[in-house]
Amino acid sequence: MLQATGLWAHLGGRAVLNGVDFHARPGQITAIVGPNGSGKTTLMRRLTGDLTGPGEVTLGGDPLARLSPRALALRRAVLPQAGTLGFPFTLREVVRMGHQAGAAAPEPGIVEAALDEVGLGAKIDGLFQDMSGGEQARGHLARVRAQVWHPVQEGRPAWLFVDEPVAALDIGHQLQVMAVLRRFADAGGGVIAVMHDLNLTAMHAERIVLMEAGRIAAAGPPAEVMTGPLLSRAYRCQLCLNTAPEQGIWLLPHAASLG
Amino acid sequence: MTAVPLRAAAAPPHRLPVAVVAIGLALLLAVAALASLSLGASGLLPWEVILRDTTPAERAILFDIRLPRLILGVLVGAALAVSGALMQGLFRNPLADPGLVGVGAGAGLGAVIAIVLGGLLPVTNRAMLGAYLVPVFAFAGGWAAVLILYRVASLRGQTSIATMLLAGIVLGALAGAVTGILIFVADDNQLRDLTFWGLGSLAGANWTKLAAAAPILIAGLAAAPFLARGLDAMALGEGVAQHMGVPVETVKRGAILSVAAMTGAAVAVSGGIGFLGIVVPHILRLAVGPGHRLLLPLAALFGAALLVAADTVARLAVAPAELPIGIIMALIGAPVFLWILLARRAVLEV
Amino acid sequence: MIRPALIGLALLLAQPALAQERVLSIGGAVSETVAALGQEARLVARDTTTTYPPALTALPDVGYMRQLSPEGVLSVGPDLILMAEGAGPPETLATLRAAGIAMVEVPEGHTPGAVQEKIRVIAAALGVDEAGAALADQLGAEIAAATAQATAEPGPKPRVLFILGNSGGRLTGAGTGTSAEAMIALAGGVNALEGFAGYKALSDEAIAAAAPDVLLVMDRGAGDTSEGVSDDRDYLTHPAIAATPAGREARVVRMEGMFLLGFGPRTAEAITALHAALYPKAP
Secondary structure, eight states: OEEEEEEEEETTTTTEEEEEEEETTSSEEEEEESTTTTHHHHHHHHHHTTSOOSSSSEEEEEEESSSHHHHHHHEEEEEEEEEOSSSSSSSHHHHHHHHHHHSSSSSTTTHHHHHHTTOOGGTSSBBGGSOOHHHHHHHHHHHHHHHSSSSTTTEOOOEEEETTTTTTHHHHHHHHHHHHHHHHHTTTTTTEEOOOHHHHHHHOOOOEEETTTTEEEEEEEEEHSSSHHHHHHTTTTEEEEEEETTTTEEEEEEEEEOO | OOOOOOOOOOTTTSSOOHHHHHHHHHHHHHHHHHHHHHOOOOOOOOTHHHHHHHOOHHHHIIIIIIIHHHHHHHHHHHHHHHHHHHHHHHHHTTTTOGGGGGGHHHHHHHHHHHHHHHSSOOOOHHHHHHGHHHHHHHHHHHHHHHHHHHHHHHHEEEOOHHHHHHHHHHHHHHHHHHHHHHHOOOHHHHHHHHHHHOOOOTTOOHHHHHHHEEEEEEEEHGGGEEEEEEEHHTOOOOOHHTTTTTOOOHHHHHHHHHHHHHHHHHHHHHHHOHHHHHHHHHHHHHHHOOHHHHHHHHHHHHHHHHOOOOOOOHHHHOOOOOOOHHHHHHHHHHHHHHHHHHHHHHHHHH | HHHHHHHHHHHHHHHOOOOSEEEEEEEHHHHHHHHHHGGOOOOOOOOOOSSSSGGGGOOOOOTTTTTTOHHHHHOOOSSEEEEETOOOOOHHHHHHHHOOOOOEEEEOOOOOHHHHHHHHHHHHTOOOOOHHHHHHHHHHHHHHHHHHHHTTHHHHHHHOEEEEEETTTTEEEEEEESHHHHHHHHTEEEEEEOOBSSEEEHHHHHHHOOSSEEEEEEETTOOOOOOOOOOOHHHTTTTHHSHHHHHHTEEEEOOOHHHHHHOSSTTTHHHHHHHHHOOOOOO
């Protein structure tokens, strides 16, 4: 269980989080959605411990502030938005760094398995810098997966924090990445994802947290949060919501409004 | 599914097997060390000391001149190359060098102060410090610069590498200006001393100097491997490294302090020796990849071998006189570096 | 080819030392003095500043006097090192002292008395005190005669600007307390520069204020094109120089540096030569 209470954050004198309470359960994908500037990424940074401030975050009952970077790395991995690599490391070396960060004793075969999971097994000895944006994004996903390879370690769930994991990807790879997160959650791990794509969110998340102006506007299963009035107000546009038998809710943008 | 893609290869095709590189460098160092002990203006061979009755002067050549000089060369060469690799890892830039944290500028200023103003000291103090005035001042200057920069770049326990870089440039300019003033008041002899100091040399090596510098150099070298994992992770960015459990602030502090210690001590005992810090890690990254766990120890080996070899050339080229080692380093290092850049460009453009 | 020679040297080293029969001379004036005492056969090596008498340049060169390398010095197998004040670096001297080599530092000075003292110190170190006393007395008399003649010249003394070097139009001149100033005074001139000590880069205004009657420049021998050595024309067309009396009358005196400023056994000769150049007889 990940639990946060009374989180505040200020940027440039402006409150970007106004006393947010948040929780997420292992075995689920918890998606954080909301318009640009609503505080999604700031909330994520408070939850990973990158940002400190008023309020408390606990991971499995342990306050984040009391865990060392190393102890934290054994229990959760974070997939950031795009980044650059300073030196010509190979894909294998990058993913191995992730595995070494999360394993008390490295296990053979995990680097390869993590790369196979994201469909990059054939490029294992290629230079990371030479790869396309989409390949680098999946390479980073393999790295964080290799860090928390076992969704449940020593009886404790591991956590994956992913910030817009499908931003640079085509639709096929978007589904592939969501499938990776899905399997991790199904095996007992916890996933917290900042998402822009509401359709993918609706398809995969068990729980959706809708942010609006630094507050949580709604939180709950897709059926409760993905409603016309809530989304239209948060995103300031008109959306056409439908349901499909297999897929659940899906939506189409309709018109800008509430300008 | 088709056949599992080939992944059995031990090393990616563009890299050399690590064992080959390590053994090659160790052999290179062994050959350079033997040459350094065997070759010199006097033509004395090390085994003569065992094989026949030698004079005290001959034993002094081997044990009081060549041996401390060889050990100092090994330590200084290793320290300069490892310092370069650490700085490049810290700044995530293959062109970074210890000069970026102000050690070079500070140490240089210290040396100039000692050379130019040393003559103004009361005779008693001068006699006490004697030959060690310049090394002591250079070391103190290097450390003072690093402490100032660290203070400027640190805020609430966070060290900004970008601020440090900017402050380093500013401090370098300031040190350059003060150096300029001192050069203006320097007399002719002092100017010549300054020039020679700037070109670097191991000629002053003796057991006293070695005893003073070795603990600092060895401590810096010993600290480096503990930074390897952290520097690898920091290649992905400080934030990512933190997520991967790296105590980023500790790694930064450790890297800066060990570089300051090693460079300060190296510059203090050998003057300005360039190129090792950039060329050695660069070549090794091409050969075995950028992972610091291999890069740091191999850089120590390679740096030591190159400096000992260059020093041997320096004292043979115009024997019985001696060339400053910085000249040899640049004469050999610059063309090799250009050649590597050209060769790489050809590969990239094909 | 080289190896047998080196081993030969090593064997020479191994021979028991005869009392100070292998002398290394560091410093141009020191070497000149050794030669003037007739002891040049005992020299085994020299430093870079030793250029006179020319025969000495055939000896091995152990490098610049302030940057001696311990093994380089030991390799020539000296049992006595005669060195001018300022030779170094100190670490090298300490190593050589530890190796048991006798070392004598010859004091530097820019007075006739100091020149005589140099000779006596060197002669004592070489064990030829009597020859040293004779040479010192003779040189003292010669210097006194040359100086007396030079300072007896009637009329105002010429203002002399000594220029050590020229780098791209920036001239380095000799201020107070320099060997050049001492030499100019001994030869009956006046140093045109005052107000600063040592050798300094000169501003155009400082040159104008100095108003020299004569430029005295270093001549490092024919064909020397190294930095700082210029043609007379370079000086005379220098805008600040051109406006001075020396520039207008194109009076440039060239003298070889070691001869002029060495303060060795050729000092009397140098005083006479400079005196002749400063007071040219009317045609």
